[in-house]
Amino acid sequence: MPDRDLMECLETLLHQHGPVCVLTGAGVSTESGIPDYRDRQGEWKRPPPMTHQAFMQSHAARQRYWARSLIGFQVLGEAQPGPAHRALAALEASGVVSSIITQNVDRLHQKAGSRQVIDLHGRADLVRCMACSGLLKRRAYHDWLAELNPGWRDMSATVAPDGDADLEADFSGVQIPSCPRCGHDIMKPDVVYFGDNVPRPRLQSAMNRLDEAGALWVIGSSLMVFSGFRFARHAHRADKPLLCLNQGRTRADDLFTLKVDAPIGETLAALAAASV
Template identity: 45%
Template sequence: MADAPFAVLTGAGISTPSGIPDYRDNQGVRRGRQPMMYQEFLAAPESRRRYWARAMLGWPRVRQAQPNVAHESLAQLQRAGQISALITQNVDTLHDQAGSHDVIELHGSLHRVLCLDCGQPSERDGIQRLMEAQNPYLAGVDAVQAPDGDTLLDPAFEARFQVPHCPFCAGERMKPDVVFFGENVAQATAVKAMAAVEQAAGLLVVGSSLMAYSAFRLCRVVVDQGKPLIAINIGKTRADELLDLKIEASCEALLPQLAQRLSP
C-alpha cells in the first residue's frame, strides 16, 4: 500500500467492536431470522409497522455507537494519502465520525430517512422523537439488538405501533435511506464505487464476508484488471479463491499497526 494507494472496502466486521451486530458468522452463514425484504416493506402496511417498531428500539444503540481504532486507523491512512477511496457496506456512519471523508456508502445510511411518496429526506433523530412521542407504551421495553438497527421484538408489541408519517407530505411510506435485501444499490453509488476500484492500485477488504454481490463484484473487477486483492477478515469470504492474500486477524488489532507503519 505504500507504493500506490489502494481502495478499501469495509464490512460489518469493522463495526462489531463498536457494539453493532453483524449479519453473518465466520462461515458466511446468515444469523437469525430473515431480514425485512424491500418488496415486503413496500407491499404491506403491517410490514412497515413491524419494521419501524423494531427499529425504534434499535436506533439508540446505533446512534450511540462510537468509532473504534479500526475506523480511526483508516481515517489516519486516508489523511496520509495511503488510501485512494473508502467504500463501506455499513450504514452506521462510523467512518465519517472517525474523520474519513468522501466515504462511498454502498448501502446508504440509517441516519437518514426518505419519504417514498414525496422524496423528501428527514434526519433519523427527528423521526425517532416522533415515534417515541406517538408510541409511549414502548418506553422501557427491552429488545435484543440485531444487525442494522433492528431488534428482536415480541410481535405482541407491534400491533399498536403508530408508524411515522412524513413531516412534509404526511405520507405513511417512510423508509430508512438504506438498501434493503432485495433492493438494488443506487445507480450513481454503484458507478462511483466501480470507478474508485478501477482507478486504485488494488483493493483491501476489511471485515467483510463479501456475500453481498454489490461488494463481491468490485473484487471481481480488481482481479480482472490484474491488480492485487487483499482481505483482513476472520472467517470465510465469497472471494477466498480470488484473494492474493488473506489475513485472518481482527481489524482493530491489525489496522492500527498498518497505520503506524505507513503514516509519516
C-alpha cells in the first residue's frame, strides 16, 4: 500500500474532481492470471505481439497465430475478475468513477459489473471476417479450429496478454477455417492489433467520456502505446487533473498531477472500501 499521505491526497482529488474517467491497462488484469506486456521500466517482457500488417499479409503468420491461440486463449477466456476489476465496479456504483476506457480485450471489467466501459482495443472473445465483417464467438471458432487441427490445444506454452502463446513449431500444416458466411479466408480476432487504428467512432466516444469527466485516472498502464497516451495528453491540454496508479514508469510521468506507485488491486480495494 502507498503511504497514508498519498492515499489521502488521491482520495481528495478523486472526490474533488469526480466522477472521473478511468483508463486501464494490462496491470489491472495480472491478478486474474493474465500476464502484462511490460516491466517496471516500460520495456517489453516478451517479443512484441502480432502486427496488423503481418496478420493480414501472411498466411504463414495466421497459421502460427491461430495454432498458438488454441493454447493461449484458454487462459484469457477462462479468467475471472480480480480485486482491481471488482473495486472499479464498486467505485462506479458509488459515483467516484463515471466510465472506464480499457486498453484490455479481456472483458473482465464487464464481468465484474462495470456498466460504462469502452473496449478501446476491441474484444478478444469475438472473431471477425475481414471481408463481410461477420462475427463469430471465439470459443466456437476455436472448437472448429481444434477439430481441423487435433492435438494443438493439448500443448503447453507460456501465454501472452492477448491470447497468444510462446510456442515455436512447424505451423505449415495448420488449417484455418474460412468465414462460414462468405467463405473469405481471413478471420481475425475482433481486436486492434499493433499497427492498426482504433475505429474512429469508438475513439470519439472515448474522448467524449473523457471530456465529460472532471479528471482522468490512469490505472495499470505504462501508456507506451499512443492509443492510450493520447488520452493523457488530451486531459493535460484540457487542464484536467491527471491521476495515476501504476507500478513502474509510464510515458506520461511528467504530466501527472499525482502518481501512486503501489499494488493495484490492494490499493483500489482500499479506496473502494473508503467510498462506500
